Amino acid sequence: MNFSSKLLENAVNEFSRLPGIGQKSALRLVLHLLNQSEQDVNRFSEAMSELKTKIKYCSECYNIADNQICEICASHKRDKSIICVVEDTRDVMAIENTNQFQGVYHVLGGLISPMDGVGPTDLRIEQLLERLRKGEVEEIILALSATMEGDTTIFYLYKKIKDFNLKISTIARGIAFGGELEYVDEVTLGRSIVTRIPYERNIA
Numbered sequence: 001m002n003f004s005s006k007l008l009e010n011a012v013n014e015f016s017r018l019p020g021i022g023q024k025s026a027l028r029l030v031l032h033l034l035n036q037s038e039q040d041v042n043r044f045s046e047a048m049s050e051l052k053t054k055i056k057y058c059s060e061c062y063n064i065a066d067n068q069i070c071e072i073c074a075s076h077k078r079d080k081s082i083i084c085v086v087e088d089t090r091d092v093m094a095i096e097n098t099n100q101f102q103g104v105y106h107v108l109g110g111l112i113s114p115m116d117g118v119g120p121t122d123l124r125i126e127q128l129l130e131r132l133r134k135g136e137v138e139e140i141i142l143a144l145s146a147t148m149e150g151d152t153t154i155f156y157l158y159k160k161i162k163d164f165n166l167k168i169s170t171i172a173r174g175i176a177f178g179g180e181l182e183y184v185d186e187v188t189l190g191r192s193i194v195t196r197i198p199y200e201r202n203i204a
């Protein structure tokens with residue numbers, strides 16, 4: 001692509017580094033921004049730069065938060081004896097939208113994937129075990145994607161936590177194999193949390 005301006009080219013290059021954005025889409029977005037008021041563009045760039053500098057990860061569950069402790073962990077209405085283990089913040093948002101879960105979360109920050117070079121130590125598994133050692137947790141729900149990586153991670157976690165004397169369950173996989181949690185509709189996801197099944201029954 002030949003650009004008439006270096007500034008334009010820089011902006012297009014930055015946008016096209018985003019997932020799913022090619023150079024043409026990037027150009028369309030940049031030209032759109034250029035047509036906005038200076039105030040709007042400033043608000044946009046401020047939101048982007050604050051994203052990295054100001055956002056925190058909850059020191060309990062590692063969900064993205066504005067404070068040291070996220071709103072879910074800080075709430076007295078949430079049942080701290082049930083932890084729902086998820087891959088990332090998108091899953092927390094999806095499950096919260098179902099209004100079917102009153103416990104708290106643990107965000108792993110990914111799934112075990114040898115193909116992508118992601119091992120157990122790259123995830124917040126030790127932090128989860130640390131929470132369990134405090135002895136206040138009675139149930140763990142493993143709400144991970146129905147993919148090979150999800151299953152591998154569930155099995156690994158199960159081996160690590162089975163001696164803690166907890167109820168361990170997985171969400172009912174009405175979800176098609178290969179399905180990611182965030183794409184499941186709220187009713188299905190909500191139901192699959194309510195009708196969660198003990199994990200042991202799954203290993204046959």
Ligand SMILES: [Zn+2]
Nearest residue numbers: 058061070073
């Ligand atoms: Zn939290």
